[in-house]
Amino acid sequence: MKLILLNKPFNVMCQFSAHPTRTTLADYVKIPHIYPAGRLDADSEGLILLTDDGQLQNRISHPDHKQAKTYLVQVEGTPDRAALEQLRQPLDLGDFITMPCTVKHIHEPEWLWPRNPPVRQRASIPTSWLSLTLSEGKNRQVRRMTAAVGLPTLRLIRISIGGYSLETHPLLPGEWQNIQL
Structure with missing residues (x-):
């Protein structure tokens, strides 16, 4: 049984099959018969777990197992106490309630790599960083949550899934590590 930790770069499709215009996981990991346990949008970065074991893939990614996932989120604007409290509570996003x-609210981590291409900057609008931990992961959920409280997401980086973290397994974008189970 294999478990691979990959730091998925920005603008990479979270799939091994070819894509007509973008790079995919196959451009970074050349191990046959492994699959992502969960997904990240192309415009999100960070930790992806890959495995060749269907049961492990299910334990990692199925919503019934409620694996905690932590994200670093660069947002446009400065969060106040009310916005942070709204994010913490169940939030109605229209088609579901979180x-x-x-x-x-955190400082930008010193260990964080620069994004290529860089995030757009506007002189008149400050940016801030959040650390957000969910036990669910619906499509574009973090981006939708921050937008709902008036803090559009500029950069989204998943740094941990369950007990696996880029803080304890430091990997630059595109780097991967085989974990012994």
């Missing part, structure tokens, strides 16, 4: 989550 589960409670943990969110903190």
Whole structure:
């Protein structure tokens, strides 16, 4: 059984099959018969777990197992106490209501790599960083949550899934590590 930790770069499709215009996971990991346990949008970065074991893939990615996932989120604007509290509570996004989550206003981590291409900057609007931990992961959920409280997401980086983290397994974008189970 294999478990691979990959730091998925920005603008990479979270699939091994070819894509007509973008790079995919196959451009970074050349191990046959492994599959992502969960997904990240092309415009999101960070930790992806890959495995060749269907049961492990299910335990990692199926919503019934509620694996905690932590994201670093660069947002446009400065969060106030009310916005942070809205994010923590169940939030109605129209087609579903989120589960409670943990969110903190943080400083940009010193260990964070620069994004290529860089995030757009506007002189008149500051940006801030949040650490947000969810136990669910619906399509574009973090981006939709921050937008709902007036803090559009500029950069989204998943740094942990369950007990696996880019803080304890530091990998630059495109790097991967085989974990012994």
